[in-house]
Amino acid sequence: MNWNRQTLAPGLYLVATPIGTARDITLRALDVLASADVLVAEDTRTLRKLMDLHAVPLEGRPLWSYHDHSRTGDVRRVVEAISAGQSAAYASEAGTPLIADPGYELVGAVREAGGLVTSAPGPSALATALSIAGLPTDAVHFAGFLQASRQARRAALAELGQIAATLVLYESPKRVSACLADASEVLGTRHAALARELTKRFEEVRHGTLAELAAATAETPPKGECVILIDRSIQGGTEEVDLDGALQDALTKMSLKEAVTAVSGALGLPRRKVYQRALDLKSSG
Secondary structure, eight states: OOOOOOOOOSEEEEEOBOSSOGGGSOHHHHHHHHHOSEEEESSHHHHHHHHHHTTOOOTTOOEEEOOTTOOHHHHHHHHHHHHTTOEEEEEOSSBOTTSSSSOHHHHHHHHHTTOOEEEEOOOOHHHHHHHHHOSOOSSEEEEEEOOSSHHHHHHHHHHHTTOOSEEEEEEOTTTHHHHHHHHHHHHOSOEEEEEESTTSTTOEEEEEEHHHHHHHHHHSOOOSOEEEEEOOOOOSOOOHHHHHHHHHHHHTTSOHHHHHHHHHHHHTOOHHHHHHHHHHHHHTO
């Protein structure tokens, strides 16, 4: 297919790129890549390969790199190009820019300079996983990648446990089993799904409780980038003995504050009630 260059208004055009299957790119995204005066990419080699696959010529246009470790000057030259009346297309390596991908600083700088920022929307692991996982989507909280250290990850999970929504996390295959195990301990028994290799040949979605998925991934580590989806806690029907047991177990592994946050989130109980009961248990030994 021959792509005819169009005249784009000066500004920054965020281009969503495939997360797996190359044909998932949109026609508008290809139009933007064929027409922008300047091309910017998280990985310039990946963007060149994608453009070659779809016969989008570079034709001497500048192709600049911008990623998480870019210097201030890399942002400045994009802003200067837009201020001079040029259009710039920015593509992350896979998926939608800014959704757990670079682009935030660049977008902020262009907006601060009064420039246009718009999007050629398309593939996203977040939307793809939610659509096929079979968990509620009426309320969703996306937390991206959690911290690598166990203590920080557990603290983050304890805070997330308070949110009445399906939780969505990104995780590397090397850490996914540890993340699921921590989620099981902190959040308790919740239904979950693990999606990997989305849109690719070996796409897979596993279902089970957090503990079941943790055990399965420990035994057979998954390959490819993973999306973890965690259902909200089941409200109601919790007996006092369940609360005591959950608190006693949590207090052997966490501080009082962390235990209260984790248990209240896992059981769907008011934090104040759980905190008072934790104090009672501590005082009684």
